[in-house]
Amino acid sequence: MNARDTVLSRVHDALAIAPPPAVRVPREYRRDRELPAEQKRELLVDRLEDYRATVHQCVAADAATTIAAALGDATRIGIPAALDRGWVAEFGGEVLVDSADIPAARLDELDGVVTGSAVACAETGTIFLDGFSDRGRRALTLVPDLHVCVVALSSVVAGVPEAVARLEPTRPTTLISGPSATSDIELDRVEGVHGPRTLHVVLVLDS
Amino acid sequence: MRVALFATCLGDTLFPDAVKATALLLSRLGQEVVFPPEQTCCGQMHVNTGYQREALPLVDNHAACFADESIDAVIVPSGSCAGSIRHQHHIVAERFGTPALRDQVERSRAKTYELAEFLVDVLGVVDVGATFPHRVTYHPTCHSLRMLRVGDKPLQLLRAVREIDLVELPEADQCCGFGGTFALKNADTSTAMLSDKLRNVAGTEAEFCTAGDSSCLMHIGGGLSRLQTGIGTLHLAEILASTEHAISPKQGALA
Amino acid sequence: MSGTFLGMPAAPPRGSGNLRGAESFPAAARTELANTQMRRNVGKATRTIRDKRVQVTGELPDWEQLRSAGAAIKRDVLSRLPELLEQFEQAVIARGGQVHWARDAAEANAIVTRLVKDTGADEALKVKSMATQEIGLNEHLATEGITAIETDLAELIVQLGEDRPSHILVPAIHRNRSEIREIFLRSMPGVDPDLDDDPTHLADAARRFLRERFVRARVAISGANFGVAETGTLSVVESEGNGRMCLTMPQTLITVMGLEKLIPTYADLEVFLQLLPRSSTGERMNPYTSMWTGVAPHDGPSEFHLVLLDNGRTATLADEVGREALHCIRCSACLNVCPVYERTGGHAYGSTYPGPIGAVLTPQLAGMDTGGSDPNSSLPYASSLCGACFDACPVKIDIPSLLVELRHQHVEEAHFSAEQLMMKAASAAMSTSGRWTAAQRAAQLGRLLGRGGRIRTLPPPGNAWTSARDLPVPPKQTFRQWWDSSEGRAAIDDAHREGGRR
Numbered sequence: 001m002n003a004r005d006t007v008l009s010r011v012h013d014a015l016a017i018a019p020p021p022a023v024r025v026p027r028e029y030r031r032d033r034e035l036p037a038e039q040k041r042e043l044l045v046d047r048l049e050d051y052r053a054t055v056h057q058c059v060a061a062d063a064a065t066t067i068a069a070a071l072g073d074a075t076r077i078g079i080p081a082a083l084d085r086g087w088v089a090e091f092g093g094e095v096l097v098d099s100a101d102i103p104a105a106r107l108d109e110l111d112g113v114v115t116g117s118a119v120a121c122a123e124t125g126t127i128f129l130d131g132f133s134d135r136g137r138r139a140l141t142l143v144p145d146l147h148v149c150v151v152a153l154s155s156v157v158a159g160v161p162e163a164v165a166r167l168e169p170t171r172p173t174t175l176i177s178g179p180s181a182t183s184d185i186e187l188d189r190v191e192g193v194h195g196p197r198t199l200h201v202v203l204v205l206d207s
Numbered sequence: 208m209r210v211a212l213f214a215t216c217l218g219d220t221l222f223p224d225a226v227k228a229t230a231l232l233l234s235r236l237g238q239e240v241v242f243p244p245e246q247t248c249c250g251q252m253h254v255n256t257g258y259q260r261e262a263l264p265l266v267d268n269h270a271a272c273f274a275d276e277s278i279d280a281v282i283v284p285s286g287s288c289a290g291s292i293r294h295q296h297h298i299v300a301e302r303f304g305t306p307a308l309r310d311q312v313e314r315s316r317a318k319t320y321e322l323a324e325f326l327v328d329v330l331g332v333v334d335v336g337a338t339f340p341h342r343v344t345y346h347p348t349c350h351s352l353r354m355l356r357v358g359d360k361p362l363q364l365l366r367a368v369r370e371i372d373l374v375e376l377p378e379a380d381q382c383c384g385f386g387g388t389f390a391l392k393n394a395d396t397s398t399a400m401l402s403d404k405l406r407n408v409a410g411t412e413a414e415f416c417t418a419g420d421s422s423c424l425m426h427i428g429g430g431l432s433r434l435q436t437g438i439g440t441l442h443l444a445e446i447l448a449s450t451e452h453a454i455s456p457k458q459g460a461l462a
Numbered sequence: 463m464s465g466t467f468l469g470m471p472a473a474p475p476r477g478s479g480n481l482r483g484a485e486s487f488p489a490a491a492r493t494e495l496a497n498t499q500m501r502r503n504v505g506k507a508t509r510t511i512r513d514k515r516v517q518v519t520g521e522l523p524d525w526e527q528l529r530s531a532g533a534a535i536k537r538d539v540l541s542r543l544p545e546l547l548e549q550f551e552q553a554v555i556a557r558g559g560q561v562h563w564a565r566d567a568a569e570a571n572a573i574v575t576r577l578v579k580d581t582g583a584d585e586a587l588k589v590k591s592m593a594t595q596e597i598g599l600n601e602h603l604a605t606e607g608i609t610a611i612e613t614d615l616a617e618l619i620v621q622l623g624e625d626r627p628s629h630i631l632v633p634a635i636h637r638n639r640s641e642i643r644e645i646f647l648r649s650m651p652g653v654d655p656d657l658d659d660d661p662t663h664l665a666d667a668a669r670r671f672l673r674e675r676f677v678r679a680r681v682a683i684s685g686a687n688f689g690v691a692e693t694g695t696l697s698v699v700e701s702e703g704n705g706r707m708c709l710t711m712p713q714t715l716i717t718v719m720g721l722e723k724l725i726p727t728y729a730d731l732e733v734f735l736q737l738l739p740r741s742s743t744g745e746r747m748n749p750y751t752s753m754w755t756g757v758a759p760h761d762g763p764s765e766f767h768l769v770l771l772d773n774g775r776t777a778t779l780a781d782e783v784g785r786e787a788l789h790c791i792r793c794s795a796c797l798n799v800c801p802v803y804e805r806t807g808g809h810a811y812g813s814t815y816p817g818p819i820g821a822v823l824t825p826q827l828a829g830m831d832t833g834g835s836d837p838n839s840s841l842p843y844a845s846s847l848c849g850a851c852f853d854a855c856p857v858k859i860d861i862p863s864l865l866v867e868l869r870h871q872h873v874e875e876a877h878f879s880a881e882q883l884m885m886k887a888a889s890a891a892m893s894t895s896g897r898w899t900a901a902q903r904a905a906q907l908g909r910l911l912g913r914g915g916r917i918r919t920l921p922p923p924g925n926a927w928t929s930a931r932d933l934p935v936p937p938k939q940t941f942r943q944w945w946d947s948s949e950g951r952a953a954i955d956d957a958h959r960e961g962g963r964r
Contacts, residue, residue: 003563007721010776011543013471018782020541025534029527029733047746100760104677104711124747137761138710138752142703143677160747161732169693169728170557172758175735175751180703183743184616184632185639185661187507193615193665194672195703195750214941216892220902221934223941227953230945234957242945247898255847257869258885264893295866353849382801386846393844394926395492399805400846401930429931432916450960 033158040122040156045203047125051178052191053199060207063150064090067114070148070200074111078144080136087150088114098140107139112146113196118173120156121163125178127151127201128163130171138172147196149176152207208279208329209239213269213319215288215421216248222421225442229284229322232448236330245272251291254299256388263303266296270311273319280329281319284444286351286420287387289321294354321351322444323419327360334367338451342372344413345443346404346427348420349382361419361443368446374411378403385426397426405430408438419443477774479567479597481828483812486840490810500636500807504628507635508798514744515795515854521746522736531733533858536789539691539724540779546691546724547770553694557756559766564718566773567597574599574683574716575606577767581714583608583680589698589705590614591685592792593718593771595627596814596827599683610683611675613704615668622649628808628816630794631742636807639664672704682708682763686719687791688734689768692727695755696768699738701748709752715763720771722779722788734791737856741793774827783867787823789857796851796861802844811844812837818851822864830872839876842868899942908936 001009035043045055058066068090071077075093088095096102096110116134120127127149129135141147157163167173180195191197210233218226233240250265269292273281283289293316300312326332345365351357365373384390384400404427408416416431418424421442428440483490494500519525539546551561562577564570574594578586586603588594588610600610600621612621616634620627623645627633634642643659650671657667684705688697696717698705709715725734731753739748757766779785797803797817808816813824821841830839842865851861876882891901911917912935920928927933944950 003565003569006565007563007770007772007776008544008547010474010772011547011721011779014474014776014780014785015541015543016471017473017780018785020537020782020785023534023538023541025538026527026530029524029531029736031732051745051749108673108677121747126747131758131761138706139762142706142710160736161729164729164732164735167728169690169695169753170755172755172761173753174706175747175753177745177747177749179749180701181749182615182665182702184614184619184634184702185642185664186503187510187632187635188661190661190665193669193702193704194613194676194707216898219941220905221936223937223939223944226941227944227950230954231957234954235961237958237961240954242942244942245895247895248892250892253885253889255866255869256881256885257842257866257871257873258882258889259870260874261885261889264889268893268895349846349848349850353853380850382846382848382850384801384846386848389843389846390931391923391926392840393488393491393802394929395488395495396802396806396844397846398930399495400801425934426931429927429933432932433918433930 030159031161033162035122035158037153040158041153041203041205043122044120044125044156047122048178048201051125053125053178053201055201055203057203057205060204063087063202063204066202067091067148067150070202071112071114071146074146076109076111078107078110078113078140080115080134080140083114083116083134098136100137104139104143107143110144112148113140113144114148115141115150117149117151117155119163119166120151121160122156123159126163127176128167129174129176130168131173132168132171138174141174142195145196146198146200148200148202150202150204152204154207209241209277210280210282211273211278212240212242213246213249213273213281213283213288214242215283215285217421217425218284221425222442225284225421225444228442228444228448229282232335232444233282236332236335241278243272243275249288249291250299251288251295252387254291254295259299260303262299266299266312267304267308270296270308270315274311274314279318280325281315282322282325283319284322284419284442285422286321286348286355286357287422289319290350290354292316292319321355321357321419323357323361323364324355326364333363335364335447337447337449338369339446339449340370341414342374342412343415343417343446344374344376344408344411345379346376346383346408346416346418346423347379348418348423351419352380357419364443364447365417371446374413376411377407383423383427385423387422390426401426401430405434405436409436413438415439415441417441417443417446473780474776476777476829477566477772477827479773480595480814481774481824483837485812486835486837487810487812487844488840490812491806491844494806494810497807499638499641501805503636503638504807505804507629507632508804511744512798515741515798518740518744518746522740528733528736529856529858532737532856533789535725535730535733536857539726540722540785540788543721543724543779546726547721550689550691550694550724553692554756554768557694559694559756559768562767562769564769564771564773570597570718570769570771570773571599571602573769574718575603575608577714577716578603578608578681581681585609585611587675587679587682587708587712588612588617589682589684589700589708590617590633591683591718592630592814593685593720594683597718597771597773599718613672613708614700615665615702618668619645622646626809629797630792630816636809676707676711679708679712681714681716682712683716683718684708686717686723687738688731689719689724690728690731691724693755695728695753697731697751697753699748699751701743701750703750706750706752709754710762712763714765714767716767716769718769718771720775722775738791738793741795741854741856778826781826784822784826784864786859787819787826787864789859790819790823791857793856795854795856799850799854801848801850802846811841818845818861819859821845822861822868825868839872842872902940906936906938911935
């Protein structure tokens with residue numbers, strides 16, 4: 001018998017030796033929660049800042065200037081091809097429009113990256129990137145040291161179940177809660193190891 | 208109520224004062240206390256060490272002794288023995304026992320209470336009329352805390368004691384390291400746990416460390432005695448049975 | 463297989479790999495207890511994480527409901543494992559992944575080795591993974607001329623220090639900053655010789671060392687926190703971004719997953735993405751979670767291999783009680799609340815899986831040889847049964863009950879021992895009150911051993927007790943003697959009268 005059939009027959013045998021009862025999963029935890037926009041905003045900002053992301057809040061009309069300010073003294077940035085170009089209109093440096101054939105080594109030369117986001121979870125301060133549209137492929141938001149991520153308040157949900165419900169499972173998805181961090185040395189938190197060491201979130205209130 | 212006292216093997220043999228105090232306290236609270244003489248041991252040590260087969264006669268004896276319809280409740284001055292009766296006897300009975308034993312075990316477990324539980328939940332008393340003019344710290348034993356979920360009931364009872372100087376024990380919910388045969392099989396690790404418990408007890412500057420379980424008190428008391436700390440141990444029942452006329456049958460577990 | 467045809471199920475075999483220490487738990491613990499640096503580091507770490515965990519789990523009003531859901535989902539997975547495994551396999555293949563099955567550690571190692579060699583690489587990046595630690599993958603790859611590079615900071619510290627992990631979540635927690643600096647200076651190629659012991663600088667050294675390796679990587683190996691049967695989605699939960707690097711940058715990704723890591727649906731992630739980070743690091747959410755399904759065009763690896771690992775899991779599944787250990791999501795909350803782990807550290811357990819969950823998982827995955835001195839047979843006894851682990855477990859594994867069950871199984875299969883003799887004798891003595899009162903009279907002879915009300919030395923095995931503790935001398939009178947005495951009856955009568963007056 002090949003390994004697959006052997007393992008599957010072992011599983012069958014194990015369950016035949018001690019047959020398990022059928023299980024009903026109780027789902028009494030909070031799901032489908034709705035929160036007023038103002039409450040979601042407050043919670044998200046609190047949680048993002050708690051995990052040491054920098055939060056900028058603005059209206060859509062001011063997005064470009066806010067993003068330019070968040071980029072600070074970066075001179076070369078990358079953007080996904082689908083990004084709203086208006087968002088980087090106020091940025092004075094070089095803009096690389098990403099594509100699949102750009103090697104990682106070139107991304108490593110960028111100072112930062114600007115992307116959108118799919119959904120954000122207020123209760124945990126988590127931003128979901130799903131590789132679709134203006135979120136960019138995974139390498140783009142990983143290799144550069146500064147990530148400026150635009151989050152529309154309308155895409156913010158209350159908790160984890162509400163966020164997971166909005167995802168498309170087949171898309172490669174990354175959940176980001178603050179910048180990269182480690183506590184491996186004496187449990188002292190150090191910000192920034194391999195992922196972006198700086199995370200700026202531009203929260204657009206009226207989009 | 209007609210309540211049967213389960214003395215536990217350890218209480219009967221080594222710590223009779225704790226059991227006497229329990230009997231006196233329950234009598235003072237108007238209960239008709241009986242002591243079924245056939246009782247021996249709940250079998251906890253056997254079950255917890257892996258000897259379920261050898262525990263069977265003990266479970267059998269215990270259930271036969273206490274399942275009796277004339278008994279309204281079984282009171283155990285030990286969190287771990289009460290825990291074993293409520294959470295382990297049925298495992299042994301299911302595995303090795305007869306249907307008749309399983310039935311007896313079910314009846315016995317349903318009416319078995321740890322002392323503090325019985326006082327607060329069943330009798331509904333918090334102030335038992337005790338007086339104890341000493342500085343005391345309370346160690347909530349693991350099985351009372353996490354197996355029986357007695358919560359702060361023992362503390363409610365202690366707070367109502369007159370003239371007591373009750374001090375909080377730091378890191379109270381940490382195990383003292385007894386664990387039955389664990390203290391023998393893993394004596395070094397057990398000692399490491401005990402030393403932290405002793406440090407916390409000594410830091411309270413209490414005269415007595417109390418708890419609802421003579422076995423844990425034997426462990427803590429054994430350490431306090433070895434280090435000549437001058438701190439004694441007393442079962443919770445001994446404090447609750449103390450009155451202005453008779454302050455504890457005997458003070459200090461090692462007396 | 464003949465078993466299948468005869469309708470008689472055969473007990474699946476135990477696993478192999480890094481699942482057995484060199485000496486028994488008590489012997490290893492004795493050495494570890496004397497390690498001052500370890501005691502301090504592990505003590506500080508466990509206290510810190512457990513405080514954080516209590517705080518963030520307390521924030522959720524539905525924490526207990528999430529635990530119940532998590533436990534039930536895991537129970538459901540085990541009860542439907544054959545169909546879910548096949549569904550999972552099909553979903554991964556449908557999205558461009560390749561699925562391999564491994565009966566044991568050796569087979570998994572051989573599969574991964576072949577896959578790495580097929581890429582032509584002699585170097586593979588690794589994401590921290592318990593499964594590959596369990597099968598001893600790095601050691602095996604080394605014998606095949608392939609260098610495995612651990613990319614998690616703590617795993618890198620352990621690897622460069624030629625050490626063993628001591629904690630599921632923070633494997634190098636037994637080391638302090640100056641030891642880590644020393645390891646880096648000695649073993650990290652190209653390290654700045656002026657490196658100091660500031661954790662920020664140490665982390666930065668690791669960043670620079672690994673960055674060029676991430677950029678040039680051709681193949682990476684990971685474990686998986688969750689595999690979704692419905693969609694074929696895999697998930698890795700991490701903090702540093704090394705996981706994202708490994709899962710994104712190379713052309714080829716190989717994931718080794720224990721077959722119990724399945725969850726039925728994508729939506730079930732809503733439960734575990736709440737349970738795991740809060741129980742593990744005590745954060746509301748870990749910095750990074752990656753989820754991928756097969757191969758994504760133009761995004762990440764173009765080749766994806768999934769190795770499904772048995773290695774004793776089906777043997778564990780065959781135990782009606784013990785199978786609950788397969789619910790484990792490797793959060794390490796039980797380690798952080800365990801008073802035994804806190805003092806002995808992880809190395810004393812001798813297995814990839816330390817702490818309370820290790821004490822129940824290791825003997826089930828790899829077996830307890832009852833012939834005599836198998837270190838695994840000491841693991842179920844490495845607990846005072848205090849129950850803190852059960853309270854902390856996000857999927858409600860009743861570890862104390864599993865420990866008691868494994869002790870029972872060990873005793874049932876064990877050969878003759880002095881302990882057995884004593885336990886049988888004690889059982890006989892306590893099975894009737896007649897014999898018991900006779901034994902009590904014998905115990906009262908213990909009074910002869912005492913001085914000043916205490917016993918300070920006992921013969922073996924009692925000497926293990928009196929090495930650090932006194933024992934009270936047995937009192938002159940047992941409780942039942944008092945109860946039957948006129949003094950006892952009078953005291954009870956007085957108590958009734960006193961009660962009546964109040």
